[in-house]
Amino acid sequence: MTMTGRSAATTPLTRPLGRPVPGEGEGGVFSQSWFPVCLSVDLKPGCVVGAGFLGGRVVAFRGEGGGPARVVSAYCVHVGADLSVGEVVGERLRCRFHGWRYGGDGRCVATGIGDPVPPRARLFRFPTVERYGIVWAFNGEEPLFELPELPYPDDELVLRHTVMDEAPVEPWVVAAQTMDLQHFSLQHEFTLEDDPNDAVSGTPYSMGYPLRLRLPGGSRLDLRVDIHGTNIFWQTGTLDGRWFCWISALRAVRPGASRPFFVLGARPAPGEDPAATGAFLDRATQVMMGMLADDAPVLLTMRFRPGLLTRSDRALARYLQYVRRYPRAHPARDFLG
Ligand code: FES
Numbered sequence: 001m002t003m004t005g006r007s008a009a010t011t012p013l014t015r016p017l018g019r020p021v022p023g024e025g026e027g028g029v030f031s032q033s034w035f036p037v038c039l040s041v042d043l044k045p046g047c048v049v050g051a052g053f054l055g056g057r058v059v060a061f062r063g064e065g066g067g068p069a070r071v072v073s074a075y076c077v078h079v080g081a082d083l084s085v086g087e088v089v090g091e092r093l094r095c096r097f098h099g100w101r102y103g104g105d106g107r108c109v110a111t112g113i114g115d116p117v118p119p120r121a122r123l124f125r126f127p128t129v130e131r132y133g134i135v136w137a138f139n140g141e142e143p144l145f146e147l148p149e150l151p152y153p154d155d156e157l158v159l160r161h162t163v164m165d166e167a168p169v170e171p172w173v174v175a176a177q178t179m180d181l182q183h184f185s186l187q188h189e190f191t192l193e194d195d196p197n198d199a200v201s202g203t204p205y206s207m208g209y210p211l212r213l214r215l216p217g218g219s220r221l222d223l224r225v226d227i228h229g230t231n232i233f234w235q236t237g238t239l240d241g242r243w244f245c246w247i248s249a250l251r252a253v254r255p256g257a258s259r260p261f262f263v264l265g266a267r268p269a270p271g272e273d274p275a276a277t278g279a280f281l282d283r284a285t286q287v288m289m290g291m292l293a294d295d296a297p298v299l300l301t302m303r304f305r306p307g308l309l310t311r312s313d314r315a316l317a318r319y320l321q322y323v324r325r326y327p328r329a330h331p332a333r334d335f336l337g
C-alpha cells in the first residue's frame with residue numbers, strides 16, 4: 001500500500017503514446033495541398049462533375065469550348081441547389097433550380113430572371129490545375145507550392161490511371177507507409193541496398209529519399225520517393241533498368257475518408273511496339289498493386305496513433321513531425337456544406 005492507501009496493483013495501465021498527429025478536419029482545418037478531384041477524361045467539354053472534398057462538396061466543370069477545368073464549391077449561393085445537377089452553358093455553370101450562372105472564377109454573372117446579381121454572389125474558387133490526366137484542386141485561396149514535375153514532357157509518356165473507391169483512411173496515414181521503413185522488409189519482403197533513414201531530405205511541403213531495393217522475385221527498383229503535401233506519393237525511377245513513374249494521390253473527402261487516384265507512366269523507346277510498352281506497364285502495375293495489396297488489410301483497419309517508435313523508425317518519426325507542423329486551413333468551409 002502507498003501512503004495514499006492505493007495499491008500499486010490497482011494503478012491503471014496507460015497506453016504509451018507519442019505526441020498525437022492531428023487528423024484531417026480536426027479543429028475544422030485540412031492539409032493545404034493539391035488534391036485530385038477527377039480524371040481529365042471524365043470532364044469532357046460542357047460537363048460538370050461533383051465530388052466530396054474537405055468535409056463538403058465541390059464541382060469540377062469545363063466550358064463547352066473545351067478550355068481549362070475549374071473547381072468551385074458545389075452549392076449555389078442563392079438557396080443551395082447542388083450545381084452538379086446543373087449544366088454548363090458556354091463557359092458558365094448554370095444552376096438547375098433558378099438559373100443563376102457562374103463564371104470560371106466562381107462569380108455569379110447573371111440571375112435566372114434578370115434580377116440584379118447580389119454583390120457577394122460568388123462560389124469558392126479553388127486553384128485548379130490539370131496535370132498527368134488529373135484535375136487537381138488546392139486547399140487554399142492560393143497554392144503554397146506547385147505540383148512536382150516529371151523529368152519528361154507529358155506527350156512523351158504513356159500514362160495509365162486508376163481511381164479506387166473511397167477508403168476509410170486519411171491520406172497522411174497512407175502516405176506514412178512511405179516513411180515506415182520497418183514494414184518494407186517485413187510486410188513487402190524488400191531487400192534494401194542501403195538504409196534510407198540516413199538519406200531523408202525535404203522542403204516545408206515535401207519529404208523523401210532515394211530507395212534502392214530488390215523485390216522478392218529478384219527484380220530491382222532504383223527510385224526517388226517523396227511525399228508532397230500530406231497526400232501525394234511521388235515515385236520516379238527504374239524497374240529493372242527501365243524508367244517509370246508512379247503517382248498516388250488521395251483526396252481528403254472528409255475526416256477519416258479518402259479517395260485514391262493512381263497514375264502509372266512509362267516512356268516508350270523510339271519506335272517501340274505499343275504492346276511492349278504495355279507489357280512493361282503491366283509489369284509495373286503488378287509490382288505497385290502488389291504492394292498496395294500487402295498494405296491494404298492494415299491500412300483499412302488501423303487506428304494510427306504514434307506509440308513506441310524505435311531506432312529504425314527515424315524516417316517515420318521525422319514524417320510524423322512534418323505532418324504535425326504541416327499548414328492546415330479551410331478557407332472554403334462556409335461554402336462547402
Ligand atoms: S438555388 Fe441556384 S439559382 Fe436558386
Ligand SMILES: [Fe+2]
Nearest residue numbers: 177183291295
Ligand atoms: Fe507498404
